[in-house]
Amino acid sequence: MAFVEWKRIGEKETIAEIVLNRPEARNAFTSEMAEQILGICQTIEESDVRVVMITSSNEKSFCSGADLKERNNMTETEWKIQHKLFQQMFNSIADMKQPVIAVVDGYALAGGFEIVLNCDMIVAADTAIFGLPEVTRGIMPGGGGTRLLSKRINVHRAKEWVCTGKLVSGEEADRVGLLNILTKSGDLRKKAIQLAEKVANNAPLAVQNCKASVDELFGMTNEEARKVEIDYYNRCINTDDRLEGVLAFVEKRTPVFVGK
Numbered sequence: 001m002a003f004v005e006w007k008r009i010g011e012k013e014t015i016a017e018i019v020l021n022r023p024e025a026r027n028a029f030t031s032e033m034a035e036q037i038l039g040i041c042q043t044i045e046e047s048d049v050r051v052v053m054i055t056s057s058n059e060k061s062f063c064s065g066a067d068l069k070e071r072n073n074m075t076e077t078e079w080k081i082q083h084k085l086f087q088q089m090f091n092s093i094a095d096m097k098q099p100v101i102a103v104v105d106g107y108a109l110a111g112g113f114e115i116v117l118n119c120d121m122i123v124a125a126d127t128a129i130f131g132l133p134e135v136t137r138g139i140m141p142g143g144g145g146t147r148l149l150s151k152r153i154n155v156h157r158a159k160e161w162v163c164t165g166k167l168v169s170g171e172e173a174d175r176v177g178l179l180n181i182l183t184k185s186g187d188l189r190k191k192a193i194q195l196a197e198k199v200a201n202n203a204p205l206a207v208q209n210c211k212a213s214v215d216e217l218f219g220m221t222n223e224e225a226r227k228v229e230i231d232y233y234n235r236c237i238n239t240d241d242r243l244e245g246v247l248a249f250v251e252k253r254t255p256v257f258v259g260k
Helices: 031-045 076-094 111-117 133-137 145-152 155-164 170-175 185-200 204-217 222-237 240-250
Strands: 004-009 015-020 051-056 061-063 100-104 107-109 121-125 129-131 167-169 181-183
Touching: 004 031, 015 031, 015 185, 031 076, 051 061, 051 185, 061 100, 061 111, 076 111, 100 111, 100 185, 107 111, 111 129, 111 145, 121 170, 121 185, 129 170, 133 155, 145 155, 167 170, 170 181, 181 185, 204 222, 204 240, 222 240
Parallel strands: 015 051, 051 100, 061 107, 100 121, 107 129, 121 181
Antiparallel strands: 004 015, 129 167
């Protein structure tokens, strides 16, 4: 059974929408669901898609994390084996060459919030609820929560969230800088697509190198970062899209980028 689906959307169908679709369980992910996400990410990675959105079929919940019913009575070995699969799932989202936008309404908790944190941008409704409540269950975030949250918000506040397991409203998440866009639930999809279209309309190789550069340079010393940044810059120079971009500017028209 497909708990995750994807489709092309947008005017030029260069946006991929990955839809989490297990509403009866608030999109809690199982091993099967993780494998489906892995397969979809690989397919999109190899396509001409320019930007990715991860959404939910259920406005009441984006994703509530790993399915604890499936994990109930697992041995320690079985738990660790399954978690390796989950790590691969998180990594497949974060490592996509295309920018990935999380589109969040309702609950994004535990591993569900970590799916969000492994995305590049976050668009959320004011009815969204974020949280990493693992400490209340005797564990800790295992999909990037403690590593990635402090890259989005201040370290002391990240420690508060993960050590208390508090639930955070969309408004608070926006106030502390977690989100790119906060909007009404009814406008969520429209706002997310508008952002995705802005990314998709740009030269895809340039966008991909920008994403990779930001990711790699984060935390480097300035001297190290200078060397790496110019390498990414040079990758964009010898491309058809760079020539098209300059020519379109001179001719005062919209560029037609082809990803070459």
